[in-house]
Amino acid sequence: MTTITADGVLPARTPAGNHLAGAVRSCETTGLPLCAVSSRFVRWHAVAAVVFLLIGGIGAILLALTRWPAVHLLNPPWYYRVLTLHGLNMLIFWILNFEVAILYFVGTTLLNSRLYSAALAWAGFLLMIAGAIIVDIAILSGTSDVLMTSYVPLLAHPAFYLGIILVAVGCLLGVINFFGTLYIAKRDGTYEGSVPLVVFGATAAAIIAVVTLLHGAAAMIPAFLWSVGLMDGVDPSWYRSTWWGLGHMSQQVNVCAMVSVWYLIGTLSVGSKPLSETVCRGAFLLYILFINVASAHHLLTDPGVGAAWKIWNTSYAMYLAVLASMVHGFTVPASIEVAMRGKGFRRGLFGWLTAAPWKNPAFSGFFLSLVIFGFGGGITGVVLGTQQINIMAHxxxxIPGHFHVTVVGGTTLAFMALTYYLVPLVFRREFPARVLCRLQPWIFGIGITLFAIGMSFAGSYGVPRRHWDVEFSGALFATGFDSGAHVMLGLMGIGGVIAATGLFLYIALVVAAVFFGRSNAGAGMEPWHTERSGGEVARPGDEDEHHTPGTLVLTGIFLLSFVVYYFANWKWLSDVWHVR
Amino acid sequence: MSIHSPPEDWFEAPSGAERVWIGIAMIWCLVMFIAMPYWYFFGKQNSTGEAYRVTPAAFSARVNTFVESHKVGEVKGMPIAEPAPGGDAYLLARMWQWYPVLKLRKGQTYRIHISSTDLQHGFSLQPLNMNFQILPGYDHVLTITPTSAGEFSIVCNEFCGIGHHLMTGQILVEEQAP
Incomplete structure (x- = not known):
């Protein structure tokens, strides 16, 4: 067992659930109630998610091997086609399916409730699958080489837009089902007081998801009507601002879901609890309030939108959503530090960290996700989203260098980490090859970090994204990039291959566990980590919630890196031509 | 526990290290926010988004008039046009070229009008790495002052179909005043 029952930190749940007879089981490991109906859809969505991850992953390795100039694998049509495929399968189909699984899981299990509606869950699931298959066929048939953003007036096959609309509607049904579950749980009094923090975070994600999906519909429906000839055209500027209401806001859904998963794994692996419920919840609230202006990040060098609009919106109204992430970036490791110190691991600044359950891939995946997202994704995100600096980045x-350390090194890695609990607890199957499981988050995390560093610095030399040939061979005016850019593209290629290895290893391990793994039904989950008995005896005051010197040092290093990179970029900007 | 309902009295003001961190983070957020309006007024590099509605046909006509009256040479079959210092210049983005080649003077300021007659394109000036979005139907006006001389490339960094990676152009900047 994990440390949770060993420590007895999970108190018995007092209120009765609202489950129908026989439709609930108590988890042998955690004691949490698992709704049978909900668990079925958690499994379906998780399996679908992994299938789309596989499709996107095959795309990923092909793309990495194409943009690595020494390999340059695909030809131009297939490069742009696979790029379209990769973006949609990863960013939409894999992530959304996994997020619906998370919503169903936390909504029912943590609130001790049944799922609101099985019929709605079926409808949502089938729409999401059907839509995704339609989109993938439209792409692979070569009729929709428009990349994920499908910027008008680039024209795709009508099925392409239709498929995305179906996926969005299906996902919306899943979100509605989650809200329905919140409603019946409250109505039936399945829990007392406020919802747990993880449910609160998931609710924030769900609220943002509704706004996101409505933007998606607003952009995609006119594009669809235009593609079938029912509309004369779609204004490109309007389309960009509306599409990015889907495109960037969905990333805030991912951030919310990821942070919720961080808190969840922190509790499952070391029994951590939030330092202050108020602070954590307040930070989620900031996401909801200020994230809806994120589409500005993609329009910072656009015509037709003015500087004041750009500055206010790109900063999420004075960086209040960035503040929220910086708060989580502190409270998440701090809650781990407090929990570990409370167990007696309090030697030096980082004794709590070295003694953490690193043999648990859920923990190592979560902590790597936290570090990669914060140092990589967070810092680059704010810098690239600075209105004027964006001139050197647009x-x-x-840009992809940034989002591969947010949504891949951050969100995807956190979801992978959660799988190391999800499969044993919900599928009730044990992972085989546990050494490989322990290595997987590291392979993936290190690979994606190298990949993103290479990408990001190649971009600093000016290398465009979504571009087949950095040599421009055959172009009217020969041009190219500094040799440093080629070194960085090589690093990107190598990192991409390592990350893809970690990704395929993950899929292989999940498939092996789900289909061939040893059943743990009736016995409970085999622990990933046996806690070594605390180095020292716990003393009064060890659980002092404010004694987090290690985390303060870590966040101090983070802030210093942030400040240096931020001002370095202003310096670089001041060296280019004057422009207004 | 993050997975259980909090105690009734969970609402409390932050304290200790957490409070310190929130304070530091807020100050940093404010610094970053103020930096942008500051740079708008005092910095030399801004994207103001100045733009005017224009039909592709009308913009094409303006480009052609500009090229006819300002042509100073030709390179690889592409006309070179030199706008008057302080004057307007026109640059057309289309699949898959930047038309024409512009010849500018270092230290002079120009209003460069850029638009597309087909798809969206990305104006990416290399090796300076300055990037602007170009949309059909919008005349994007960049008021530019070259601060360095030499031969600069324009590449397209917004996907515009199968020949996207072949779409290059040139801006030539001469050292002395005319």
Whole structure:
């Protein structure tokens, strides 16, 4: 067992659930109630998610091997086609399916409630699958080489837009089902007081998801009508601002879901609890309030939108959403530090960290996700989203360099980490090859970090994103990039291959566990980590919630890196031509 | 526990290290926010988004008039046009070229009008790495002052179909005043 029952930190739940007879089981490991109906859909969505991850992953390795100039694998049509495929399968189909699984899981299990509606869950699931299959066929048939953003007036096959609309509607049904579950849990009094923090975070994600999906519909429906000839055209500027209401806001859904998963794994692996419920919840609230202006990040060098609009919106109204992430970036490791110190691991600044359950891939995946997201994704995100600095970043490889350490090194890695609990607890199957499981988050995390560093710095040399040939061979005016850019593209290629290895290893391990793993039904989950008995005896005051010197040092290093990179970019900007 | 309902009295003001960190983070957020309006007024590099509605046909006509009256040479079959210092210049983005080649003078200021007659394009000036979005139907006006001389490339960094990676152009900047 994990440390949770060993420590007895999970108190018995007092209120009765609202489950139908026989439709609930108590988890042998955690004692949490698992709704049978909900668990079925958690499994379906998780399996679908992994299938789309596989499709996107095959795309990923092909793309990495194409943009690595020494390999340059695909031809131009297939490069742009696979790029379209990769973006949609990863950013939409894999992530959304996993998020619906998370919503169903936390909504029912943590609130001790049944799922609101099985019929709605079926409808949502089938729409999401059908839509995704339609989109993938439209792409692979070569009729929709428009990349994920499908910027008008680039024209895709009508099925492409229709498929995305179906996925969005299906996902919306899943979100509605989650809200329905919140409603019946409250109505039936399945829990006392306020909802747990993880449910609160998931609710924030769900609220943002509704706004996101409505933007998606607002952009995609006119594009669809235009593609079938029912509309004359769609204004490109309007389309960009509306599409990015989907495109960037969905990333805030991912951030919310990821942070919730961080708190969840922190509790499951070391029994951590939030330092202050008020602070954590307040930070989620800031996400909801200020994230809806994020589409500005993609329009910072656009015509037709003014500087004041750009400055206010790109900063999420004075960086209040960035503040929220910086708060989580402190409270998440701090809650781990407090929990570990409370167990007696309090030697020096980082004794709590070295003694953490690193043999548990859920923990190592979560902590790597936290570090990669914070140092990589967070810092680059704010810098690239600074209105004027964006002049040196727009549409260069700096942009995908940024989001591969947010949504891949951050969100995807956190979801992978959660799987190391999800499969044993919900599928009730044990992972085989536990050494490989322990290595997997590291392979993936290190690979994606190298990949993003290479990408980001190649972008700093000016290398464009979504571009087949950095040599421009055959172009009217020969041009190219500094040799440093080629070194960085090589690093990107190598990192991409390592990350893809970690990704395929993950899929292989999940498939092996789900289909061939040893059943742990009736016995409970085999622990990932046996806690070594605390180095020292716990003393009064060890659980002092404010004694987090290690975390203060870590966040101090973070802030210093942030400040240096931020001002370095202003310096670089001041060296280019004057422009207004 | 993050997975259980909090105690009734969970609402409390932050304290200790957490409070310190929130304070530091807020100050940093404010610094970053103020930096942008500051740079708008005192910095030399801004994207103001100045733009005017224009039909592709009308913009094409303006580009052609500009090229006819300002042509100073030709390179690889592409006309070179030199706008008057302080004057307007026109640059057309289309699949898959930047038309024409512009010849500018270092230290002079120009209003460069850029638009597309087909798809969206990305104006990416290399090796300076300055990037602006170009949309059909919008005349994007960049008021530019070159601060260095030499031969600069324009590449397209917004996907515009199968020949996207072949779409390059040139801006030539001469050292002395005319």
């Amino acid at each position: 549409n260069t490889l700096r």
